Amino acid sequence: MTTTSGRRAETTRESRRLLITAAAGLFAERGYRQTTFEDIATRSGVSRGSIPWHFGNKEGLLGAVVEHVVAELEPPGTGTLGETLDALVEFTKSPSSKLFVTLIAEAVEPDSPLHKWYADLHRALRGQVSAWVARADLPDGVGVEGLSTVVLGVIMGVHQQWRIAPDAVDLDATYATLGALLRSAGVT
Known part of the structure; x- marks a missing residue:
């Protein structure tokens, strides 16, 4: 038998999940x-007044959306280069990844509330890539931080190009090329 407080807590978790999912889709x-x-209220089916109750304000909701999407990312250090690149292709094609491309234009404006979240997101993603790149025996003059920044930049750039012109960018071939380059640098 479920208690009243247990049902209330479950309803609260479900409302929060619905709001985050709706906001992520609409932001994208x-x-x-x-x-x-x-x-957000209309799409989620949750009352408008619940948004500030759960998140404080729109920026708090944005933070929850970004945290949710980042938490869904598989850390690249968990598999081989091939497995990681396959996962990257799948993530790039996912609806969640469209969020990153849509919001980047707003994030580059210094007064944008997205600016801080994007800086935090990039830091987290560079950390994940660094953990993976650090396993490699890199050539002289190639550091983990620098290569991680370059790899993340390539991934983001390919992602943006594919979102804008999917018929012009072959994700599988492009990420296979990235894999070949990384293998030549000692990343496996």
Whole structure:
């Protein structure tokens, strides 16, 4: 038998999940600035007043969305280069990844609330890539931090190109090329 407080806690978790899912989808489709609490409430089926109760404000909701998407990422250090690149192709094709491309334009503006979240996201992603790259015996003059930044930049750039012109970018071939380059640098 479930207690009243147990049902309430489950309802709260479910409402929070629905709000994060709705916000992530809307932020990816419309951008952060163009999405309202009303839009999120309508899509989620959760009352508009629940948003500030759960997240404080729109920026708090954005933080929860970014944390949720980052938590879903598999750390690249867990598999071989081939497995990691395969996972990367799948992530690039996922609906969640569209969020990153949509929000980057707003994030580059210094006064944007997205600026801080993107800086934190990039730091977290570079950390994941660094953990994976650190396993390699890198050539002289190639450091873990530098290579991690380059790899993340390539991934982000390929992702953006593919989102804008999917018929012009072959993800499998492009990531296979990245894999060949990384293997030549000693990353396996």
